[in-house]
Amino acid sequence: MFWEYRLVLLRGLAFNAYVFLAAAAVALSVGLIAALLRINRAWPFRWIGTLHVEVFRNAPDYIMVVWVHFVLPLLLGAAIGRRIEFHPFVSAVIALGFVYSGYFAETFRAGIQSIPLGHIEAGRSCGMSEFLILRRVVLPQVVRRMLPEAINQFVSLFKATTIVSLIAVPDLMYQVSMVIQQEMKPLPLYTSAALTYFAVIYVVAGLVRLLSERWRNRIYA
Amino acid sequence: MDAIPAIRVVDIRKSFGTLEVLRGVSFDVHRGNVVSMIGASGSGKSTLLRCINRLETPSAGEVYIDGEPMGAVEGRDRPLSEINRMRRDLGMVFQQFNLWPHMTVLGNVIEAPIRVLGMSRKAAAALGEECLARVYLSEKAREYPARLSGGQQQRVAIARALAMRPKAMLFDEPTSSLDPELTDEVLTVMRELAKAGTTMIVVTHEMGFARDVSHRVLFLHNGQIEEEGSPAQVFGNPKSDRCRQFLSKHLQ
Ligand SMILES: Nc1ncnc2c1ncn2[C@@H]1O[C@H](COP(=O)(O)OP(=O)(O)OP(=O)(O)O)[C@@H](O)[C@H]1O
Ligand SMILES: [Mg+2]
Numbered sequence A: 001m002f003w004e005y006r007l008v009l010l011r012g013l014a015f016n017a018y019v020f021l022a023a024a025a026v027a028l029s030v031g032l033i034a035a036l037l038r039i040n041r042a043w044p045f046r047w048i049g050t051l052h053v054e055v056f057r058n059a060p061d062y063i064m065v066v067w068v069h070f071v072l073p074l075l076l077g078a079a080i081g082r083r084i085e086f087h088p089f090v091s092a093v094i095a096l097g098f099v100y101s102g103y104f105a106e107t108f109r110a111g112i113q114s115i116p117l118g119h120i121e122a123g124r125s126c127g128m129s130e131f132l133i134l135r136r137v138v139l140p141q142v143v144r145r146m147l148p149e150a151i152n153q154f155v156s157l158f159k160a161t162t163i164v165s166l167i168a169v170p171d172l173m174y175q176v177s178m179v180i181q182q183e184m185k186p187l188p189l190y191t192s193a194a195l196t197y198f199a200v201i202y203v204v205a206g207l208v209r210l211l212s213e214r215w216r217n218r219i220y221a
Numbered sequence B: 001m002d003a004i005p006a007i008r009v010v011d012i013r014k015s016f017g018t019l020e021v022l023r024g025v026s027f028d029v030h031r032g033n034v035v036s037m038i039g040a041s042g043s044g045k046s047t048l049l050r051c052i053n054r055l056e057t058p059s060a061g062e063v064y065i066d067g068e069p070m071g072a073v074e075g076r077d078r079p080l081s082e083i084n085r086m087r088r089d090l091g092m093v094f095q096q097f098n099l100w101p102h103m104t105v106l107g108n109v110i111e112a113p114i115r116v117l118g119m120s121r122k123a124a125a126a127l128g129e130e131c132l133a134r135v136y137l138s139e140k141a142r143e144y145p146a147r148l149s150g151g152q153q154q155r156v157a158i159a160r161a162l163a164m165r166p167k168a169m170l171f172d173e174p175t176s177s178l179d180p181e182l183t184d185e186v187l188t189v190m191r192e193l194a195k196a197g198t199t200m201i202v203v204t205h206e207m208g209f210a211r212d213v214s215h216r217v218l219f220l221h222n223g224q225i226e227e228e229g230s231p232a233q234v235f236g237n238p239k240s241d242r243c244r245q246f247l248s249k250h251l252q
Helices: A003-038 A043-057 A061-080 A088-113 A117-125 A130-167 A172-183 A188-221 B043-052 B081-085 B105-115 B121-134 B150-162 B180-195 B207-213 B231-236 B239-251
Strands: B005-014 B021-030 B033-041 B060-065 B090-093 B168-172 B200-203 B216-221 B224-229
Touching: A003 A043, A003 A088, A003 A130, A003 A172, A043 A088, A061 A088, A061 A130, A061 B239, A088 A130, A088 B200, A117 A130, A117 B150, A130 A172, A130 A188, A130 B105, A172 A188, B005 B043, B021 B043, B021 B060, B021 B216, B021 B224, B033 B043, B033 B207, B033 B224, B033 B239, B043 B060, B043 B168, B043 B200, B090 B150, B105 B121, B105 B150, B121 B150, B121 B180, B150 B168, B150 B180, B180 B200, B180 B207, B200 B207, B200 B224, B207 B231, B216 B231, B224 B231, B224 B239, B231 B239
Parallel strands: B033 B200, B033 B216, B090 B168, B168 B200
Antiparallel strands: B005 B021, B005 B060, B216 B224
């Protein structure tokens, strides 16, 4: 039954992968910025960072996707006095990227705060700038420490990409639903969709975990 | 003795909130000299060292490196980028080593020469090997810090500071977190640095080291220099009672 629908499944899966990669990039960069705001010494920055984390961590993916696709363009359009529409792919990436940036911000913050101040002071006494210390001393260690947690979040994000079919991004679920409407065979189609997701996530996540453990162990042995 | 000291500390004061930790400390360190700083826990030794390379901003007073003020240029506060530039001239060695665990030993040593001084990787590696040789750790260049003993880690930290070719080295109790059998290897390296004419300020509880190696000894009490002089003076015939008490406790 896989074989019959392999092209449909693969085409759909490719879209899941696109949405996942783009949303992950957004989530990581926005999450890092939010984390840096949260640990800033100036309280207005801290406040903005905290607000960001609380808003996006507590927003359901589904509502965010729908809101960004249908409401945000109206608001932005009203603000600039022109009708605008988001491509479904763009809405999906923004919505999922921001929701997950809330989670990643917390992971980054915990990671950054776990780095001993002494490592940073050693950098300062070598004349390194704060930015250089962040880039060369802090973040490389944070990435290693947060990897196990981040992999779990990436898995959640990948699973969350299935809801973009709601706003007509032609992902795997969307493709499968389309075929089901024509062929009326929900059992084999939904089952192959489920099995495909399972197989992809199981294999890829397992592999990434294995590689990341090897990499971490070299340093903390 | 040359006119301009390598380090001149003038009336440094530091408070944390209402707690006055340093109450006006002044002294000079001449080029090639070793100054040891001793004193009870909480007397402000670390804070003083950290004020010198501005890991702490002094509440008042000024530090001059080769005559150049750390905290100000042309009467205005020195911006952070400029302070970073001044800090290159002061190597710091911490009680807790503070090596970067994700870099190899050589990586730790050449990081700042490459990124801060803009040296080529090749030139930095040659310099790094030279610095590691000075602390007798050439064969550990490609290890990660977690694989080294405490004494070896501290020697790497010394090599990392030396690689910046600083004008002076600051040591904050470099052997205090080491097992007793590992302190000697670190002290040996420090003695050799002193013999080679390195300008050093050393906060230490190793009275033997302070007596043998230093040109001057400062006894800090309650944020002030209570006693100061040559090792012979301070250890042989201290003027202050507190210094005498402190020494009788620490010289068995
Ligand atoms: N960042 C800080 N905030 C508040 N108080 C501080 C801070 N750093 C140091 N202190 C206080 O300043 C005093 C002097 O501390 P400092 O670390 O300079 O002493 P020390 O002479 O180095 O002692 P030790 O021998 O234990 O290392 C202590 O009472 C300490 O609690
Ligand atoms: Mg101290």
